[in-house]
Amino acid sequence: MKHVTIVGATGAVGAELLAILADRGVDASRLRLFASSRSAGRRVDHPGGSIVVESADETALRDAFAWSDVVYLAANGRVSRRLAPIAVAASCTVIDHSSAFRGDPGCPLVVCGVNDEVLDGFEGPGVIANPNCSTIIALAAIAPLRRLGRLVRLTVCTYQVISGAGAEAMVELEAQARAWASGHALPTTRLGRQGIFNVFNHDSEVDPAGVNLEERKLEIESRRILAQPELRVSSTCVRVPVMRAHSEAIHVEFDGPVDPTEARTILSEAPGLELVDAPEDRRFPEPIHATGRDDVLVGRIRRDPGVPDGRGLALFAVGDQLRKGAALNAVQIAEAIESRGR
């Protein structure tokens, strides 16, 4: 039985990691949880007894890494860059939620169900990078369609939840709704703007080419995960006032004609996806129905009339950005490594 450390255990992803591991029967004696000194000392619930969150100071972390087999890093890129080498030196498998190692050719970048095969070459100990949430959800929905033909281009427009500043941003969105309902001024400390009854372009950094970091991640990570450096990726990443689960309008071009009916059959049978595509009832994927779910919901599957020769498909995918978009995928990576006997 493996020993597991979570760094960033009190954040949105950390809490979800803990819940998923608890669901899978990992008991408290096999877990050590770390957070910044602000959250240290807090007890978090766990079946069979709560766990005290430890302060992420280096001595305690080194001790935990020496005891651990798997380390989940769910803090930020700076923390990951500092701690990953220490954990690897202590022979841990590190699964990193930040973008720090996603471009590192020595670190597999994995969406389970999409490119698990890259783990065959992973000897460990080492770092496996968990992709960005919007990339994971898009590729989970699209990857099974590779049976229909080679992907040539993806166009992805996102409807992403307000979680840029983590759990506190979601709390502020709720506070904005309450303030609006009671006629008070909206609190904007975290979001820096009105989130309720508004949409705004993704708050990540915009590069000199005018592309924001979230869009760039979709482009670069998709190519690497699909092992298609020539794949063309267009995207616009936008935040919407939703608590949980990212939605994505996806237009896909193939190298030859594809049949939407066949696409629907493939997606309905793909593990990790749930087909929600009932035009007669106007039932399509919605974020409130994907919240807390492991499956990514897919629907609106249709021929894209804007692509010649029947080479285009369009679909709408919605996935919980903290489950498959983050924690669930990370746990699946750890399980895939364990199943390979490493």
Added chain:
Amino acid sequence: MKHVTIVGATGAVGAELLAILADRGVDASRLRLFASSRSAGRRVDHPGGSIVVESADETALRDAFAWSDVVYLAANGRVSRRLAPIAVAASCTVIDHSSAFRGDPGCPLVVCGVNDEVLDGFEGPGVIANPNCSTIIALAAIAPLRRLGRLVRLTVCTYQVISGAGAEAMVELEAQARAWASGHALPTTRLGRQGIFNVFNHDSEVDPAGVNLEERKLEIESRRILAQPELRVSSTCVRVPVMRAHSEAIHVEFDGPVDPTEARTILSEAPGLELVDAPEDRRFPEPIHATGRDDVLVGRIRRDPGVPDGRGLALFAVGDQLRKGAALNAVQIAEAIESRGR
């Protein structure tokens, strides 16, 4: 001075038409307002005296049409099909907000600022069709870019306000926010679902090909307005919990390389548009800033990295769906016809 009749005067578009005409100095003595018997008898505010809304029975309408020069039809397709021929027979210029005449080759389909020239051939009396809101906003933003090259393909993903059931849907969205804040069950009579903290695919009818009517309008109307029957149009139309102003993520392909800097200059100078594109301050178009505005806001102007040879641009456009997306464009059509002496 023209005499004007508005049918559907108490709806969201009708109210906006009235406000715009009032702003332009059209006084109450030159206006007759009609609505269903449910709203008839209501007085609506107008500078210099309120106006009584008349019941839309045929005798009263025929009387109004005989007196009118311009008739705005802002009810629904069935009402438009019934009343437009009567108004035209009475020598009126009819500007129709429904989709009833948008495909009729005898009726110009006009976005002012985009294809006004088709009005040169309009002899009147007759019907001019006002395009669908999302088409108007997309084309207002894109059309000036035709100076850079021929448009080959548009991909439009929308973030549309909840107004499918008109003003009452917006009232229900507000009621849902209040119910959520006070912990009560959400009212869903109009929307049929949770709108607050959710997004859902456009509620228009889905055709056998899986394309919804809103997406089909974008495709068919764009081709007609741009006079490019070969234009390729991909779209996904989605509703978001916003009160007013549609947002659209637009990816455009041209027949040759285009320069994003040149695109920005063109859009910054185009009448009817306001450039909001300040990456350094993360200031881009947002629906709360377009509400009640005549200009369509454009920003996020960048090269689309998913289109080869520099032939792609991406941008984000936000426009008030009741102003340029409906009433303002209709009034501009009437003014364009008047300026042509008809």
